[in-house]
Amino acid sequence: MxxxxxxxxxxxxxxxxxxxxxxxxxxxxxxxxxxxxxxxxxxxxxxxxxxxxxxxxxxxxxxxxxxxxxxxxxxxxxxxxxxxxxxxxxxxxxxxxxxxxxxxxxxxxxxxxxxxxxxxxxxxxxxxxxxxxxxxxxxxxxxxxxxxxxxxxxxxxxxxxxxxxxxxxxxxxxxxxxxxxxxxxxxxxxxxxxxxxxxxxxxxxxxxxxxxxxxxxxxxxxxxxxxxxxxxxxxxxxxxxxxxxxxxxxxxxxxxxxxxxxxxxxxxxxxxxxxxxxxxxxxxxxxxxxxxxxxxxxxxxxxxxxxxxxxxxxxxxxxxxxxxxxxxxxxxxxxxxxxxxxxxxxxxxxxxxxxxxxxxxxxxxxxxxxxxxxxxxxxxxxxxxxxxxxxxxxxxxxxxxxxxxxxxxxxxxxxxxxxxxxxxxxxxxDPQLSDLRPTIIFPDPQTRFGYRDLTTIRFTVSGTLFPHLVSVTMVAPSFNTHSFSMNQRLLILDSGNGIRAVGNSMYEAVVTAPPSGNIAPAGYYLLFVVHRQIPSEGIWVQIG
Missing domain, CATH: 2.130.10.80 (Galactose oxidase/kelch, beta-propeller)
Known part of the structure; x- marks a missing residue:
């Protein structure tokens, strides 16, 4: 697919x-x-x-x-x-x-x-x-x-x-x-x-x-x-x-x-x-x-x-x-x-x-x-x-x-x-969704990506995983005032061949980092794994 x-x-x-x-x-x-x-x-x-x-x-x-x-x-x-x-x-x-x-x-x-x-x-x-x-x-x-x-x-x-x-x-x-x-x-x-x-x-x-x-x-x-x-x-x-x-x-x-x-x-x-x-x-x-x-x-x-x-x-x-x-x-x-x-x-x-x-x-x-x-x-x-x-x-x-x-x-x-x-x-x-919520275990926080880098994202889900309902997103931290969030953007990364199991309740996706500063200006982003519309806690990453 x-x-x-x-x-x-x-x-x-x-x-x-x-x-x-x-x-x-x-x-x-x-x-x-x-x-x-x-x-x-x-x-x-x-x-x-x-x-x-x-x-x-x-x-x-x-x-x-x-x-x-x-x-x-x-x-x-x-x-x-x-x-x-x-x-x-x-x-x-x-x-x-x-x-x-x-x-x-x-x-x-x-x-x-x-x-x-x-x-x-x-x-x-x-x-x-x-x-x-x-x-x-x-x-x-x-x-x-x-x-x-x-x-x-x-x-x-x-x-x-x-x-x-x-x-x-x-x-x-x-x-x-x-x-x-x-x-x-x-x-x-x-x-x-x-x-x-x-x-x-x-x-x-x-x-x-x-x-x-x-x-x-x-x-x-x-x-x-x-x-x-x-x-x-x-x-x-x-x-x-x-x-x-x-x-x-x-x-x-x-x-x-x-x-x-x-x-x-x-x-x-x-x-x-x-x-x-x-x-x-x-x-x-x-x-x-x-x-x-x-x-x-x-x-x-x-x-x-x-x-x-x-x-x-x-x-x-x-x-x-x-x-x-x-x-x-x-x-x-x-x-x-x-x-x-x-x-x-x-x-x-x-x-x-x-x-x-x-x-x-x-x-x-x-x-x-x-x-x-x-x-x-x-x-x-x-x-x-x-x-x-x-x-x-x-x-x-x-x-x-x-x-x-x-x-x-x-x-x-x-x-x-x-x-x-x-x-x-x-x-x-909601706490009752905890078994569906991913937990990122790799990469480490503050990892730096270059544009177009292939990056492995490893995560756990304690409940039943639906691989086709997993995505990896990056959110830029915005400056908010007067009802507008400046620099706000969310990127859905290309996950290539999808999700594969690598252990008990452990999975990984190989994603491609954004291709250029036009799509992702250099700097800090919050990276999330999303499963069934339920995001993990984010980790801070750098791009550029």
Whole structure:
């Protein structure tokens, strides 16, 4: 059975497999910490299983002090010129502990990415932080380092993406219709105009901030802003394809804040033949102005899915079971999409969201349209404006934040500042499925792969194995803020001749590493073995 035929066979049966295997089809929630001291406005998973979290520095005092009596002095701060509290923390998943960190300039509504060397490079922000580049190294005692003039242009509400060569491209931001790169290759490097951001800009509402950006396997960038999208060759500063407007023409980017993902990329014989983008939720035209005047429009309940690899791509619309604005979309290790957080009316912005959507929804891309969506059990904590969510190595999703008003305010507001951190466990983590869950025993964590390397993955399954329902996936750790996960991508590796038994309850697959940096930019990934839609714990690997 060839890899392509096997894919269609797996797709045909996987929609019913989990339904018969799953005991708790709604997932479960657990409160990890009632407070982390700050509100989780931005999150990035690190390859040491810690999570970098930060909010903004001009809130006033947070609920966690800086270590060793340190204080931040900022003459540009409108609230406190001297602040001895932290506005960034490092969360250790294994120990459920936090470590306060110091940022010197305002990181509010910034962007960033995990670089190939495991450093986080974060760019821009507000006020004195809008031209700053900050670097965080993954180590036990590391703290933020700041490069005050690292950016050419002011970046606030911009989007970053790691490129095949290892640099970041930084696109847009408020009143910035251009892009630039970091690190710079010379002192004379400039920012480059991107007229598409002018064309999609509403002077009153904007609606094209935090554009959805994905690296296409041909090395070009898919950029979605407001209600339109292009395929962009950044190396030539040229739009090579213009896609149709999403049907209905409703805006999907901040402040009408929907979300988007690049659906899983299946590698077959060194190529990816099908590339699809999914964009869901948001707020209708005029919702931001209406919210300012006390009218809160219903959120959008539609998703648009487009196969950008087709010669003549067209949007196909689908209806979500729950309307949602400010929702996050995360790729789970088995290829499902989790839609989580947000509200059912209003828009992004201070006090402009209403009616929290407490139930996550799973979207199963390979199922038939009428059975793709599955409502999950609810949280008890509203996650509105400035909430975040990220996938971690054990398959859970960390959820934090929600701060739909200015400053740390816990009383006399509709949705108080939320300092808690909780975890959502998708249905595949049900304990009664443990005999179907793979455990990876080889390779060792932190193994480095070269492009196109043949790699043996050895794993155990204590129950009955269904070899035709096993896949190996790689997930890039994303930078999450404002309902969008930058650099998020999931690769389904080519497993060649399938799975073979090598001992008692032990099996192995020989997979081919991704063929190039266009498909898998160099860096760290989480590798999972998935059996009957149930993923193993991931292991960190490096590619490139």
């Amino acid at each position: 060839t890899s392509l035929i096997l894919h269609f066979f797996i797709a045909a049966v996987s929609c019913s497999v989990l339904a018969t295997a799953t005991i708790n089809a709604g997932g479960t929630w657990s409160l990890l910490r009632s407070t982390i001291g700050i509100t989780a406005m931005h999150m990035q998973l690190l390859p040491n299983d810690r999570v970098l979290i930060y909010d903004r520095t001009d809130f006033g005092e947070s609920n966690i002090s800086l270590a060793d009596g340190k204080c931040r002095r900022d003459p540009n701060d409108n609230v406190l010129k001297k602040d001895c509290t932290a506005h960034s923390v490092e969360y250790d998943v294994a120990s459920n502990t936090i470590r306060p960190l110091m940022v010197l300039t305002d990181v509010w509504c910034s962007s960033g990415a995990l670089m190939p060397d495991a450093t986080v490079v974060q760019t821009g922000g507000f006020n004195d932080g809008d031209h700053v580049v900050r670097v965080f190294n993954s180590c036990d005692t590391c703290d933020w380092e700041e490069l005050k003039s690292g950016l050419i242009k002011r970046r606030w509400y911009a989007t970053n993406h790691i490129l095949p060569g290892g640099r970041q491209i930084i696109i847009g931001g408020r009143r910035q219709f251009n892009y630039e790169f970091f690190p710079k290759i010379s002192s004379s490097e400039k920012a480059y105009s991107l007229p598409f951001l002018v064309q999609t800009n509403d002077p009153k509402l904007e609606n094209n901030l935090y554009p959805f950006v994905f690296l296409n396997p041909d090395g070009k960038l898919f950029i979605f802003a407001n209600n339109r999208a292009i395929l962009f060759d950044y190396s030539r500063n040229k739009v090579v394809k213009t896609f149709p407007m999403i049907p209905g023409g409703e805006p999907r980017n901040y402040p009408s804040t929907g979300s988007g993902v690049l659906l899983p990329l299946r590698i077959v014989q060194g190529t990816v033949s099908v590339v699809e983008v999914l964009v869901c939720g948001g707020a209708p035209k005029g919702a931001f102005v209406n919210a300012q005047n006390g009218k809160f429009n219903d959120a959008l309940n539609t998703c648009g899915r487009i196969r950008i690899s087709d010669p003549n791509p067209q949007w196909v619309m689908e209806t979500m079971p729950l309307a949602r604005v400010m929702g996050d979309m995360l790729l789970l290790p088995n290829g499902d999409v989790l839609i989580i957080n947000g509200g059912s009316s209003g828009t992004a912005g201070w006090e402009y969201g209403r009616n929290p959507v407490l139930n996550p929804v799973l979207y199963k891309p390979d199922c038939q349209p009428d059975v793709r969506f599955e409502i999950q059990d609810p949280s008890t904590i509203p996650r509105m404006y400035h909430s975040t969510a990220i996938l971690i190595r054990d398959g859970r999703v960390l959820v934090g934040g929600s701060n739909p008003h200015i400053y740390y305010n816990f009383t006399n507001v509709l949705y108080p500042t939320e300092l808690s951190l909780e975890a959502f466990s998708p249905p595949y983590l």
